[in-house]
Amino acid sequence: MFNQLLLSDLVQEDQEELIQMINPEEGEELKKEDLPEELAILPIRNTVLFPGVVIPITVGRQKSIKLVKKAYKGDRIIGVVAQKNVKTEDPALEDIYNIGTVAKIIKMLVLPDGNTTIIIQGKSRFEIDTVLEEEPFLTAKINLLENSFPKKSTKETKAIVQSLKDAAGKILKLNPEIPQEAQVALDNISDPGFLTHFLSSNLNAEVADKQKLLEINDGMTRATLLLEQMLKEIQLLELKHDIQKKVHTDIDAQQRDYYLRQQLKVLQDELGQDGPDQEIDQLRARGDEKKWPQEVKKHFNKELDKISRMNPASAEYPVAMNYAELLVDLPWDEFTEDNFDLKRAKKILDKDHFGMEKVKDRIIEYLAVLKLKQNMKGPILCLYGPPGVGKTSLGKSIASALNRQYVRMSLGGVHDEAEIRGHRKTYIGALPGKIIQNIKKAKSSNPVFILDEIDKVSSDFRGDPASALLEVLDPEQNSTFADNYLEVDYDLSKVLFIATANSLETIHPALRDRMEIISLSGYTQEEKTEIAKKHLVPKQKKEHGLKSTDVKFHKKALTKIIDGYTRESGVRNLERQIGSVARHVAKSIAMEEEFDKTITDKEVVEILGSERFDKELYQGNDIAGVVTGLAWTQVGGEILFIESSLSKGKGKLTLSGQLGDVMKESAMAAISYLKANADDLGLDHKVFDQYDLHVHVPAGAVPKDGPSAGITMLTSLASIYTQRKVKSKLAMTGEITLRGKVLPVGGIKEKVLAARRAGINEIILSSTNKRDIKEIDDRYVKGLTIHYVDTVDEVLNLALLKEKVKKPIKFTFTEAKEN
Known part of the structure; x- marks a missing residue:
């Protein structure tokens, strides 16, 4: 004014x-x-x-x-x-x-x-x-x-x-x-x-x-309004005066604190104690010795300058100190030296894991390229397979073969984006993401980093961790990974990321696109026996305090445990059962009881009790309409039986056994094909109108679905309508079309192994699946006759015999009455 x-x-x-x-x-x-x-x-x-x-x-x-x-x-x-x-x-x-x-x-x-x-x-x-x-x-x-x-x-x-x-x-x-x-x-x-x-x-x-x-024309009105404006200005000036007085008081308090801190510093120097300034000097000295990018060094020194101006008693001081310590603790541009001895690496992988040839070859390829080029962005591998096949433990072997540090992060149930990307420092209790935390723990910028159970990442109102992983697992982006807490970019391109998953369907599509999928199928009985002999039995002996001479497992005993007490693609339950036998032996030794040092199949039954699983075996072909199919599950391949029966009625169709939509559609397609080609099979069309059809897949409490049972259902229906026998010890898998084409399906290796376990001699597959058989080791298909077909007619010619079943249905038909 x-x-x-x-x-x-x-x-x-x-x-x-x-x-x-x-x-x-x-x-x-x-x-x-x-x-x-x-x-x-x-x-x-x-x-x-x-x-x-x-x-x-x-x-x-x-x-x-x-x-x-x-x-x-x-x-x-x-x-x-x-x-x-x-x-x-x-x-x-x-x-x-x-x-x-x-x-x-x-x-x-x-x-x-x-x-x-x-x-x-x-x-x-x-x-x-x-x-x-x-x-x-x-x-x-x-x-x-x-x-x-x-x-x-x-x-x-x-x-x-x-x-x-x-x-x-x-x-x-x-x-x-x-x-x-x-x-x-x-x-x-x-x-x-x-x-x-x-x-x-x-x-x-x-x-x-x-x-x-x-x-305003009226003088009194103008003066009154002016007075109101001036009174408002007085209030603002009084408020400003109060604020200035308060700030002046706060400044006096800060000066007092500074004086007391200087006295405290002198006392700490006299007593030989480290004060705040000494801690900052120590951090600065460590920073000078670090090999890190220039922009990170500049940011670190700027943070230290900011800390030095803070009051050590303030709430922000420990937060800023923790941040500075994280920066100096991270292994910026610090790497372990890779071991390029490929023969040694292959020996380590073979020693630790039986089978898995495709995965081992991929690791050796990676080492070979790294050895020749001396510089390569870390590939993003995804080991995909059922539980217990050794996906996670394979990471330790890879780290050992490469002479790298090993870190593992479990993603199962993670639903907070901050777990991956960290919190912003402005939040109370802010922390860096698990990626940066594990890199700090590894003390190396090129560890083998296992992202376990990547298919089980979930999301909620706190964000989508799968989307946050997109930057981590993109070789073109992860050289400048941005953690919210860290505030500066960190280079993850030298990290060898290995993800594990049981199912590909639940992985984010964009995330899946960034990874190289390597499938780990289930083990055969022979492979499980070898894994048990070389790895599981010695491990369980050591964990239960047994010497190598205390007990031996006969091969028949291991086979008994595998067939009668486990049903899985991996070996996790097998290890548990071997552990149960080892505990029984340990108890006998501790109580000085007599026991047989050689475990046979008989001792296994005595120790573990009656067999828990019936071996899936072929059940004969005396009854029409019973056909053996092959199915894939998360625990490996299985055989399943499709049963069909006819009864006098009005042409009603019943499907049972908890079938999914895909299997129901396969049954409908098979019936439509039979109706369209009834003359070729010698069927009277009246049978479809005057007899009720019931298709059942046993184990009704277990849900079943998938495009694998098309030719199996067609063969079952053709057998029940023609009353012809199905060829013995034959199994099949494939989907059909209304035109009679046989379509390929997946999970061939697991299905072939299931057929071997069940005593099947012949398998019918689509011609397109020949490529899958070529990828399977010859020892797994030895003794099996595999027929490759393109049409349904070929399936029926191979599967149905001319011979009728012992007790065929005698079809009787009622003539339709004319109106």
């Missing part, structure tokens, strides 16, 4: 001349006859001119300069109006307020920078009537507005004047920036109209608020 009092410095007038300049006698209102017929209108920004008030204005626009120069040479009378928008460069009539103040130019100064400054004094308020010209500047006819304060002073006038002066006095006391001459100026103002104009002009308010005061 009272900014206009600085005018004395500009015009080089002393205090008396300034008071005289703002005296209402000099600012006396003009009469209409004193005004020219055409009044030049000068738009001004950021302020409003009031009658009687003297203000300086810097004129910069060409139109305004022309106006001022012409007026200064003449009667020096102009109209001053405030702009509505200060950004408008060339204001028209609609861009200015309609009410302004007639002003007289007291003095014009041309400053050294080329700008023109004029000193003007307001005379009378006016309202624009008619615009006469817009060029070279705005010219208009105006109507003068009278001052409505009563000439004779009343009690109300005296009261409002005194209130305004008291409020102005408070503002002067609360604002030390206002010069003391302001109080002298206020004491010399006696006219209530000029007082309101003077205070309104110097009020710390927006232009729109000042314009509102100018436009």
Whole structure:
């Protein structure tokens, strides 16, 4: 407020001349006859001119300069109006307020920078009537507005004047920036109209608020509104004063704390204790020894500088220290040296894991490329297979073969994105993501990193971790992995990521696209026996405190455990059962009881009890409609039987055995094909209308689905309708079309192994599945006859014998009655 009092410095007038300049006698209102017929209108920004008030204005626009120069040479009378928008460069009539103040130019100064400054004094308020010209500047006819304060002073006038002066006095006391001459100026103002104009002009308010005061005709109303504005300003100044006082007190407290901390530092130095500054110096020294990127080093030193300015007693201090320690603990550009002895690596892989030739070859290939190129982005491998086949433990063997550090992160049930990407430091209890935490634990930037159970990642309102993994597992992006907590990019491109999964269907499609899928199928009985002999039995002996000479497992005993007590693709349950036998032996040794040191199949039954699983075996072909199919499950391949039966009825179809939609559709397609080709099979069409068909897949409590049972169902239906025998010890898998084509299916290796376990001699497959058989080791298909077919007719010719079953159904048909 009272900014206009600085005018004395500009015009080089002393205090008396300034008071005289703002005296209402000099600012006396003009009469209409004193005004020219055409009044030049000068738009001004950021302020409003009031009658009687003297203000300086810097004129910069060409139109305004022309106006001022012409007026200064003449009667020096102009109209001053405030702009509505200060950004408008060339204001028209609609861009200015309609009410302004007639002003007289007291003095014009041309400053050294080329700008023109004029000193003007307001005379009378006016309202624009008619615009006469817009060029070279705005010219208009105006109507003068009278001052409505009563000439004779009343009690109300005296009261409002005194209130305004008291409020102005408070503002002067609360604002030390206002010069003391302001109080002298206020004491010399006696006219209530000029007082309101003077205070309104110097009020710390927006232009729109000042314009509102100018436009009010009634003097008492204007004075009352002005008083309200001044009281608001007093409240703001008092609040500002209180805040400044409080801040000053806080600064004094900080100075006191600093003094006490300096004394504490001296005492700690005397006692030989590490203080906060010493901890920071130690971190800085460690940082100087680190081999890290220049931008990370710069960021680290910046953080230390920030910590050194903090109060050690503040809540932010330990958070900042933990962050700095994480930065210096991470292995930036620190790598373990890879071992490129490929023969040694192959020997380690063969020793630790039996089978898995495809996976081992892939690791040897990776080592070979790394050896030749000396630089290669880490591939993202995904080991896919049923539980217990050794996916996770394979990672340790790979790390050992490569001479790298080994870290493992379980993703099962992870549903918070921050587990992968970390929290932002602004959150309470913020931590880096598990990726960065494990890299820190490994103390190397090129470990073998196992992402276990990647197919079991879930998501909720806290984010989608699978999406956060996209950057981690993209070889083109993970060189600049961004952790929310870390704030600087970390290079993960040298990390060998190996993911494991039991199912590919539940993996995020974009995530799956970034990984190289390597399938680990189940083990055969022979492989399980070898794994048990070489790995599981020695391991369980060691875990149960047994010496190698305390007990031996006969091969028949291991085969008995595999066939009768486990049903899985892997060897996890097999290890548990061997552990049960080892505990029994350990108990006998501890209690000094007699026991047979050679475990045979008989001892296995005595120790483990009766067999828990019946071996899936071929059940003969004496009954029509029973066909052996092959199915894939997460625990490996299995055989299943499809049974069909006919009974006198009205052609009703019943499907049972908890069949899924795919298997139901396979049954419908098989029936449609038989109906369409009944003549070729020698079937009477009446059998479809006068006999009810029931198709059942045993083990009804187990849900079944998948596109593998098409030719099996067709063969079963063809057998029951023709009453012909199905070829003995034959199994099949494949899907059909209504045209009679046989389509390929998956899981061939697991299904072939299941057929061997069940004693099957022949298998029918689609011709397209020949490529899958070529990938299977010859020892697994030895002794099996595999027929490759393209059409359903070939399947029926191979599967159905000419011979009828012993007790065929004698079909009887009822002739349809004519209406």
